[in-house]
Amino acid sequence: MRSGTSGGSKRDGTLKGRLREWASMDRVAVIGASMTQFGQRDAWVRELLAEAGEDCLADAGVAADELDHLYVSNMASGEFEGQTGVPNALAHDLGALGAYTQRVDQTSASGGAGVYAAWQSVASGASNLTMLVGGEKMTHRSTAEATDVIASLTHPAEYKHGVTLPSFAGMTARHYLETYDAPRESLADVAVKNHRNGVDNPHAQFRTEVDRETVLESPVVADPLRLYDFCPITDGSAALLLCPESVASEYTDDYSVVSGIGGATDTHVVHERDDPTVMGGVVDSSETAYEMSGRGPDDVDVAELHDMFTILEVLQLEDLGFFEKGEGWHAAREGVTARDGDLPINTSGGLKSKGHPLGASGVAQVYEVHRQVTDDAGDRQVDADVGLACNVGGFGNCVTTTIVEGAK
């Protein structure tokens, strides 16, 4: 396991000594969680954020005016809607007057970055009660317009020459399949699995099964990847409520604990990476999260991975240490990552079928693992004490990994 680690890591581990101190610290608990319906929504981001925020407060039985800090994960409300200052607007809409607010942006990993920011606000002692609400409103823009906004996160040397994120995905997929002699069908199996999972998620954008042939015969987007290898453009929002573990039981018995969390970058220029099939940010962020939690890949029972493109789920399976390098493509194909497999991946349906509202996705990932480890995942429930969420910004440019455990 974790064979990719030493090769992909960009960090020397200077934090390690300090990370161990966490074992004796008051950890950060998740006492409330929510997500809105994902899909094409007739609402602006501000309304979507308020919807998830109200549901999250209700989930924990907390009043808005109890909040110390209120964070908003959002990549581009200014570019998508011409509206900035959204955190203040949300404080207004929820009735959280006085709470400190801030927007967190880390492109498509804004949600995971928001989880990290909210965690830091509690772990630092700056806040006793922090709500994070992530959301994005995108479907009112054309796919070309939305892709253009997203592409502006990449290095100008790449995006000004027309290399968008789907282009990177196509090139990486081809390289991976050739390097590891993996069949093209193995990527289709990721889409089939995640669509299957999405059927049981009432909040998912797509709740229809697809078969391998449908994926393989869908229109080419970036050869060898086709339409069904890609997540959709989505509107939606999700929220989490965090407090110190020492007071969590005052709010609820059904809380979980963030036992480990970390973030890391990889090269901004994608083509500068030594091995394009290794996501260094995944390796490094998970090393920090594993170290903090005292857990390793073998301890993880369920995980939400950033399957913006099918190939990314395969790479993350390897770079998180679940599979040896070059072996991740077997996972969906052999049922290991199915809901009834040894390591269920993307029980929510993943970005692929649940949808990918940029600022919400990383929050919704933690929503799902929180529900799983607190035995509250309904039809999607698996047997899980330890869950992991991996949120990827850009094409692995910045990544956060969060480990969430049941408190019992």
Added chain:
Amino acid sequence: MRSGTSGGSKRDGTLKGRLREWASMDRVAVIGASMTQFGQRDAWVRELLAEAGEDCLADAGVAADELDHLYVSNMASGEFEGQTGVPNALAHDLGALGAYTQRVDQTSASGGAGVYAAWQSVASGASNLTMLVGGEKMTHRSTAEATDVIASLTHPAEYKHGVTLPSFAGMTARHYLETYDAPRESLADVAVKNHRNGVDNPHAQFRTEVDRETVLESPVVADPLRLYDFCPITDGSAALLLCPESVASEYTDDYSVVSGIGGATDTHVVHERDDPTVMGGVVDSSETAYEMSGRGPDDVDVAELHDMFTILEVLQLEDLGFFEKGEGWHAAREGVTARDGDLPINTSGGLKSKGHPLGASGVAQVYEVHRQVTDDAGDRQVDADVGLACNVGGFGNCVTTTIVEGAK
């Protein structure tokens, strides 16, 4: 002192018990600081950020690859330049590969919010070495375009009817002058003082003195305020390097300590405030910062206030507890806040003459108080052990207050 507090506060102080714990915690030190030339710069925000980042690392003698976290304060690189993902770009440009990166946006208080985020990253134990770089590139856009981007942070009910931030300033100034029977000239004296201070700041956008008549006879912008009551549109960047106080002396003897920091919102809809001359976010954020530091207004020796409009400096003087409500207008007029007065305010020249690159301003404020309390402010040096920086987003919609003390 602090007579405005009870009337303006929106918070019930639930954090207080926890704030006291800070007294026994490892505090966060500032071991490096930098700012670029502010003004009209022939460089994109990415280049400005790299310039300040490199200078800050050099100031502390730290290599980029030692950084654990790298935060970027920036309001609107997407809207101003069509470029997102700037934190990753900065990590690339500095050679901080692997460091966790994130963008912090809290409109015109993005810089102060970045200081708070960077502080949390160290105080939480998530990072042993965090650099914050704040910057904005604005002057390539017309004043109307820039004002429009900024106005999009306000409530649609206000900005879609043409009420921009300068409009609020004009109305608030008129109300203040009438309510407290203050002479119009007292606001001009703020501009005169800050222009005088800017002359000695080599990084300031304007280094020319102005007299009271020049201010009073400049073109009307929002009656009674005139051109010289407003800060300019500016390009620039500033940076800070933070670590735990326990290891600060390994880097430098000239460090300062963030002894208190807090943030708070006021109503998003400005006209809903009970008293438009009280900035509730200033009251609440400073209460938190004072409580954490064990300091009060009387302990502060020097302060950087958010004088985006002259009237705002007067309001902050009152809401931070330096003057009774309705008395702040005497300060500049009577020389109390001059560089040789009892409480020097905006020794840097303030936003008024130094300039106001949105994401940089709150960082540059802390740069100035850090330089002052470490006896490294050159021609601007005053006698100061305790400094305070107040960064205001929107029209007081969100505010951060930071207290910085010399370590000696």
